[in-house]
Amino acid sequence: MRDVISIGMIGFGTVGSGVVKLLEEEKDLFERRVGAKLVLKKIADLDITTPRVVTPAPEKLTTNVMEVIADPDIDIVVELMGGYEPAHSFLLKAMKAKKHVVTANKALIATRGSDLFQVAEENGVDIGFEASVGGTIPIIKTLKESLVANRIQSIFGIMNGTANFILTKMTDGGEAFEVVLKEAQRLGFAEADPTFDIEGIDTAHKLAIVLSLAYGKNVNFDDIHVEGITGITGQDIAFAKDLGYRIKLLAIAIDRGDAVEARVHPTMIPFGHLLANVNANFNAFHVVGSASGSIFLYGQGAGMMPTASAVMSDVVDIARNIREGISSRVPARSIREADIVDINLRPFEEIRSNYYFRFSAVDRPGVLSKISGILGEKNISISTVIQKGRTRQGAVPIVMTTYKARERDVRAALEVIDRLDIVLDKTVLIRVEDDDL
Numbered sequence: 001m002r003d004v005i006s007i008g009m010i011g012f013g014t015v016g017s018g019v020v021k022l023l024e025e026e027k028d029l030f031e032r033r034v035g036a037k038l039v040l041k042k043i044a045d046l047d048i049t050t051p052r053v054v055t056p057a058p059e060k061l062t063t064n065v066m067e068v069i070a071d072p073d074i075d076i077v078v079e080l081m082g083g084y085e086p087a088h089s090f091l092l093k094a095m096k097a098k099k100h101v102v103t104a105n106k107a108l109i110a111t112r113g114s115d116l117f118q119v120a121e122e123n124g125v126d127i128g129f130e131a132s133v134g135g136t137i138p139i140i141k142t143l144k145e146s147l148v149a150n151r152i153q154s155i156f157g158i159m160n161g162t163a164n165f166i167l168t169k170m171t172d173g174g175e176a177f178e179v180v181l182k183e184a185q186r187l188g189f190a191e192a193d194p195t196f197d198i199e200g201i202d203t204a205h206k207l208a209i210v211l212s213l214a215y216g217k218n219v220n221f222d223d224i225h226v227e228g229i230t231g232i233t234g235q236d237i238a239f240a241k242d243l244g245y246r247i248k249l250l251a252i253a254i255d256r257g258d259a260v261e262a263r264v265h266p267t268m269i270p271f272g273h274l275l276a277n278v279n280a281n282f283n284a285f286h287v288v289g290s291a292s293g294s295i296f297l298y299g300q301g302a303g304m305m306p307t308a309s310a311v312m313s314d315v316v317d318i319a320r321n322i323r324e325g326i327s328s329r330v331p332a333r334s335i336r337e338a339d340i341v342d343i344n345l346r347p348f349e350e351i352r353s354n355y356y357f358r359f360s361a362v363d364r365p366g367v368l369s370k371i372s373g374i375l376g377e378k379n380i381s382i383s384t385v386i387q388k389g390r391t392r393q394g395a396v397p398i399v400m401t402t403y404k405a406r407e408r409d410v411r412a413a414l415e416v417i418d419r420l421d422i423v424l425d426k427t428v429l430i431r432v433e434d435d436d437l
């Protein structure tokens with residue numbers, strides 16, 4: 001049996017520093033739990049001079065990534081550099097050199113996961129990516145292993161801390177979008193380019209990964225419908241409150257039997273639901289399994305030590321396998337790659353949801369009946385109507401919520417309504433999730 005397992009790391013940023021810190025501070029714990037010493041042999045980064053929270057011995061640091069990938073003593077390569085290239089090539093090279101790999105690279109797993117998993121299987125090595133979704137929350141292992149006896153009926157998740165932080169502050173403190181975004185960047189959980197956070201792309205990357213595990217299928221990232229939070233205003237947050245909802249950026253997967261719905265968009269959810277109470281930068285997943293029923297996972301979706309905890313859970317899993325002389329015990333997506341087929345995603349226009357509309361209309365007799373008439377013609381049934389306050393001379397916000405309607409019909413109705421001369425601005429549409437939650 002092996003008594004030392006060697007690790008090499010590529011990328012020595014915030015999460016990398018956390019991994020080094022954990023390996024140093026908890027080395028006895030790891031040794032007891034693995035039954036072998038975990039030794040960090042080499043760390044590669046282009047910048048090895050900036051001080052970090054940890055100070056590895058200088059001989060462990062290199063600017064040459066090949067000193068990690070080509071070192072025959074290194075068993076596990078941990079990639080924490082992020083981005084598509086050269087991270088993708090480095091992971092492929094490492095696996096072809098028969099090294100197990102661990103990555104936190106969500107964008108890469110979401111868009112190139114199939115290649116990486118295939119190469120892992122061909123080379124008989126493991127690939128761990130727990131840290132790619134939900135930071136410290138064990139959603140990957142939960143789907144792959146703990147819920148293996150279940151067909152996954154639905155997943156509703158808050159998967160981006162930055163967007164959740166912004167919406168929480170806008171809701172609870174009435175703060176402006178731009179001010180809160182700057183604060184999230186200062187606190188360090190926004191991406192370098194916050195567009196991915198606020199436009200829902202980071203959430204969609206995570207949903208693509210979760211979907212492919214939940215259903216054991218290939219997911220084409222571009223088929224996921226994505227809307228961000230940049231259009232959310234204080235006015236809609238206030239109307240949502242009046243209606244008993246909070247607005248969250250949700251990632252949604254629902255198995256409808258013949259197809260799976262997968263979408264990311266701002267969503268109104270009832271105050272009382274656990275997800276409505278996931279605030280600040282926290283992430284959460286509400287998963288419904290066919291046998292398990294509802295389960296709820298909650299925790300820090302980013303940050304140095306929470307993410308390092310997830311990275312180390314993969315490292316320990318792999319180290320335990322190495323000690324037992326086995327690999328690929330649990331396939332990357334719970335199903336052998338050869339058996340993976342493409343997922344059947346329902347076109348977004350075909351989804352059915354409840355809706356919130358805010359019309360900006362002139363305030364005169366017959367306006368409400370005109371709007372509701374068009375909705376009725378498209379088979380959209382109104383559940384609530386609120387009209388209060390005038391925003392400017394002659395214009396008034398009219399808020400309506402609907403019963404379940406088809407996205408295609410809703411779009412067609414709004415197209416007609418927005419062309420009416422009694423409607424002064426583009427209608428705001430926010431989907432409402434109630435009964436599917």
Ligand code: HSE
Pocket residue numbers: 134135159160161162163189190191197202301302
């Ligand atoms: N930018 C991400 C977030 C970091 O805000 O959640 C974790 O993936």
